[in-house]
Amino acid sequence: MTSRNWLITGVTSGFGRHLSEQLLSRGDRVAGTFRTAAGVDEISASWPDTFHPARLDVTDPAGIVTVVDRAFAALGRIDVVVSNAGYGLMGAAEELSDEQIVHQIATNLTGSIRFIRATLPHLRRQGGGRILQLSSVGGQAAWPGGSLYHATKWGIEGFADALAGEVAPFGIGVTIVEPGGARTNFRYGGSVLAERIEAYDATPAAHIRRILTERTTQGIGDPARMAAAMIDSADREPAPRRLVLGSDAYQGIETALAARLADIRAQRESAAATDAPLPGTATGGVAELRTAPTRL
Template identity: 85%
Template sequence: MTSRTWLITGANSGFGRHLSEQLLSRGDRVAGTFRTPGSVDDLAARWPDAFHAAHLDVTDAAEITTVVDKAWADLGRIDVVVSNAGYGLMGAAEELTDDQVVHQIATNLTGSIRLIRAALPHLRRQGGGRILQLSSVGGQVAWPGGSLYHATKWGVEGFADALAAEVAPLGIGVTIVEPGGAHTNFRYGGSVLADRIEAYDATPAAGIRRILTERTTVGIGDPARMATAMIASVDQDTAPRRLVLGSDAFAAMEAALTARLADVRTQRESAAATDKA
């Protein structure tokens, strides 16, 4: 087993925590970032030589650059960058405030882009590496009540798709991770629910509000197994472009992509009719 050094944002909870614990347990080094003070103290105490903690708010562009540069300076080489930090903003589009919209985009989309851009010069100079961009089944499928969350995940997937082709000749692999529902704190605790507008109570957008307030559904995915699959993907050569995790993610993505392709195919002749004669 090859020992590697990883940079993981949001290492204090969810997939970031599972990844960090598994990697440290097997002898890898982890530069893990956190926002909540004290949330990774146990990791630092258990693996004082292998776990390097750093505070990071991914909405702070200057802090991203500082943390990434220091991680490389302290560790010498980082083999894998995991862009994991993010959260869900739920509610009908009209229910969201402008500040909520800005913060969701700054965290999930702009923050991921800035993190990867800060890491690229280091990865390029060292001759390669791997990037894992955490997305979601919600980066390929869109449900009512999650419009802004979907906007960020669809956006980051477009960025990562294009990026993968740009950096492959430099020895840098990019994998978009597509988890389905998992038993983490993302759904209950890691998501923000917008204030209610009564007019939407009888619309499909109300479904996500019921899920988050009633707390009656639990994701079928095992986050530890998902983390293990993410780690295993780094051993694949070449990097898989997408890593689908969970039977629910596979079913939803297959149905959405099939329907989208069928819709496109009905327009073959009408599309060609707009070509220049």
Template identity: 80%
Template sequence: MTSRTWLITGANSGFGRHLSEQLLSRGDRVVGTFRAAGSVEDLSARWPDAFRAAHLDVTDPAEITAVVNEAWAALARIDVVVSNAGYGLMGAAEEFTDEQMVHQIATNLTGSIRLIRAALPHLRRQGGGRILQLSSVGGQAAWPGGSLYHATKWGIEGFADALAGEVAPFGIDVTIVEPGGARTNFRYGGSVLADRIEAYDGTPVAGIRRILTERTTQGIGDPALMAAGVDQDPAPRRLVLGSDAYQAIENALTTRLADVRTQRESAEATDAPLEGVTTGGPADLDAEKRDM
């Protein structure tokens, strides 16, 4: 296999760390970003010629642009951009502070969007490449206690899904990665729990609070196997990793589809008469895509 060059945000821990180590071990080059000082020094020491470390806070738009531009200037070509940095903010929607809400969205959603936007001109000029956007089972299914986290993951999935159609003419592929629970530090090291409002103690929100405070559970997924599974060619638009993710996503989609199907007649009843009318809604866009 020809060696490739990757840009991976959040390369210092969890999924990003496993992926970086696997790629470097097989001879690829990695630009790995980090926030915590000293968290990737061992990678730099072990692979001094193949690993390039870069500090990056994805809530800083100027730093995103600088890191991306500097990476391309130094390496000439980057084949795969992995938007991986993120964390979970958990609790009832009413429990979050405004500052927590803004930071969660800035990290998981707008940070990912800015990273990809910064990379797109380079990917276009080099004639193609691949974008891997890390989402979650929580990008397709949702549970009480994760409302804001789900908002960021559902949001980035919508962005990436539409983006895929925009950049396909340039030879740029987009894959949304949807892992389930994994045995990384995300659950107990990469999640923030909002301050408790007692009124929610007897509600479903208490479940996520109990998990994060008692620390007695762990994910079913093997992060090394998950990392190994992302490098597929051709790759699906959405890549589900973990049996728990598969089951939860299948259940969520089946339920939503069943709900939609009960509304066919009532939905059609709201259409305007078609005589002399040119429509331009989502169905027409889908038809145009099929005709292309």
């Protein structure tokens, strides 16, 4: 197997840690970013010649460009870019502070967008590569108590979906990774819980608060197997647009998509009724639905 060069954000824990250790163990080189140093020394000590760490807070736009440029300069070519850094902000929308909202968006959404954008000139110049954007089952389905987290994941999925079409002519593939609950530190340690408003105690939004405070449940996903599946996806041609990981993710996404499709199909005629009439017809709407050209 030919060794590859990877650039991964958030390598000291969770999926980033599993990805880095598996890749380094098989002989690949990893440029890995971290926000806090806990854990990075262990990786550096084990793979001093093939692991290239760099401190990065993805809410720092200038820092992103500097770290990305240095990574490409150090490795010469980067085959796979993994946008992994992020966390969960949980609580009913009313419970969240403005500062928490801004930081969640700046980390999960804006930070991911800026990081990927910083890599694009390098990937174009080298003639291709692969981008893996970490999302979640929460990027396709949404539950009470996670409104801002879902907003960032749905947002980054829209960005990555459109990006895939933009960069395909340059040989750059884009994969959106959608894990379910995994046995990482994301749930208990990687999530922030908003201040409680008592009025929400008896509402569906309180369910996530109970999970995070009682700490009695864990995800069913094996993070090592999930990381291995992400690595394997980099060899697939063409790049899979989405990579669903975990039976809970599959079930959650399938249920959400089926419900959304049912809602939309029920409005076929009412949607068409708002079309402007075609030339030479008295009314628009359902009668024109089968013959009207696609219009943006």
